């Protein structure tokens with residue numbers, strides 16, 4: 001079947017043709033539930049048997065902008081291949097892929113409707129006590145075992161080739177590391193913070209750090225990244241965490257993934273200005289978010305360190321002092337990328353609901369300024385950082 005975007009009826013017909021999923025006479029239902037920026041997502045279910053699947057289809061353009069922004073369908077291959085690798089390295093922490101159809105740029109995968117998108121859960125003020133443990137395991141395993149530390153280095157080079165992802169990387173390079181610091185037509189700036197946004201374009205200390213982080217994103221093939229690990233790419237319950245949507249996967253600097261998780265916790269921290277009204281409740285939830293930031297980093301550091309001690313394949317990396325140097329640079333990159341990912345969600349093209357959906361303009365502007373202040377401080381801190389506690393201190397000072 002040649003490529004065409006599926007209608008809901010066609011999605012049902014496709015699902016009916018899948019082997020060993022639904023009974024031939026099942027009364028299937030379809031709902032298009034894609035609320036991301038890029039793809040169609042069909043939820044196909046058979047109410048009689050309770051069975052359901054997700055069918056995700058890439059569109060040949062960025063849905064968030066429209067057909068004027070063409071986008072490669074190869075991202076569906078990248079996503080399905082990344083999910084399969086991630087499941088092998090972090091079982092239980094990603095949806096299972098049943099099938100990838102290259103012609104239709106379509107991936108059939110496990111339905112996670114019993115989970116919620118984490119961004120939504122955080123906006124509602126829910127707490128996820130197992131999240132830091134799960135996401136640190138996901139990141140430690142996927143980053144370590146796809147890097148030169150944990151896999152055959154010749155095979156890694158071939159894998160770098162498998163995940164060359166120029167168009168999706170270009171989105172990141174523009175939207176995260178360029179547009180917010182220039183007068184770009186892509187930017188989307190709330191009227192009330194125009195002056196704050198303009199200040200980014202003239203801050204040379206800030207722009208130097210962004211240029212260095214951008215250079216690393218462009219040149220350092222450290223590990224296979226998820227590439228877009230924000231809280232909209234995570235399905236969650238109090239017991240379970242599933243990382244979805246690795247269509248931006250490529251070989252890049254590990255801190256970009258870890259920074260994404262931390263940035264999105266801190267964006268929610270800033271956004272709580274508009275959600276939890278009583279001060280004590282807001283302070284409690286913000287304390288929970290900061291504890292989670294600390295746990296994510298510290299549990300990642302411990303798990304990655306344990307993998308290093310048990311599974312290191314690079315003999316020269318055993319040299320005393322190297323591991324400490326590596327982990328320190330990783331923390332610094334994490335902090336720098338976290339800052340970049342916060343700033344882009346305030347002034348760049350694609351915003352986050354944690355802040356964007358605050359209906360009162362002044363309250364939203366206050367949340368945006370908190371996020372900008374934290375983000376720019378993290379960017380300026382990055383190469384000087386010694387401890388995750390410095391991130392918490394910066395965030396605490398802004399509220």
Ligand code: SR1
Pocket residue numbers: 037038062064171172175228350
């Ligand atoms: C044009 S795509 C905009 C953003 O959505 C994705 O989730 C990525 O974060 C990308 O930058």
Ligand code: MG
Pocket residue numbers: 036037228233245
């Ligand atoms: Mg996505």
